[in-house]
Amino acid sequence: MPLAAFEDISERIPMPISLKVNGVERTLECDTRVSLLDALRDHLDLPGTKKGCDHGQCGACTILVNGRRINSCLTLAVMHEGDEITTIEGLGGPEDLSPMQRDFVSCDGYQCGYCTPGQIMSATGMLAEARDGMPSHVSESLIGKANLSDAEIAERMSGNLCRCSAYPFIREAIARNTEQSQ
Numbered sequence: 001m002p003l004a005a006f007e008d009i010s011e012r013i014p015m016p017i018s019l020k021v022n023g024v025e026r027t028l029e030c031d032t033r034v035s036l037l038d039a040l041r042d043h044l045d046l047p048g049t050k051k052g053c054d055h056g057q058c059g060a061c062t063i064l065v066n067g068r069r070i071n072s073c074l075t076l077a078v079m080h081e082g083d084e085i086t087t088i089e090g091l092g093g094p095e096d097l098s099p100m101q102r103d104f105v106s107c108d109g110y111q112c113g114y115c116t117p118g119q120i121m122s123a124t125g126m127l128a129e130a131r132d133g134m135p136s137h138v139s140e141s142l143i144g145k146a147n148l149s150d151a152e153i154a155e156r157m158s159g160n161l162c163r164c165s166a167y168p169f170i171r172e173a174i175a176r177n178t179e180q181s182q
Helices: 036-043 099-106 116-131 150-156 167-181
Strands: 015-021 024-030 062-065 068-071 084-086
Touching (some): 015 036, 024 036, 036 062, 062 116, 068 116, 116 150, 116 167
Parallel strands (some): 015 084
Antiparallel strands (some): 015 024, 062 068, 062 084
16 A cells, blocks of 8 residues: 555644643543643643743653653653643642742742743652652662752653753752651
């Protein structure tokens, strides 16, 4: 069969998807090729999740799916039927910041702010992973609770890039949040 036969898809049939986004059941119809990132931003009008590289290399699109952090640009929306999704808008807003958001503000853990939503979502997911005993590459032990030293936090957050190099302040905000939650 010639390749041209596969390229002529003049009519796309949208697929209905049900997601629980920030605690609210949401239904949308989108092409099966739409990334979860694009579904959140373009179909559900949640612009807090940022599109950085669109290749899973920068972490700007980090969200929580069923409590675990993922890069939303690397997964298709249709793969998450029924999943519970948390975006930066679901953590807190300007009048009611989450503890992690407050710590980012108080430690100046942002500069231009573009990566900040992904950094905060990744930090939130990372702390849950550490509480669940998941080791990192630099963890002293593969079992038990990890000591969240500066090196441990840096390793666990290494998938999130900051163009402004606010890394020391980001790690300080995470460390402060860790101390307050213990």
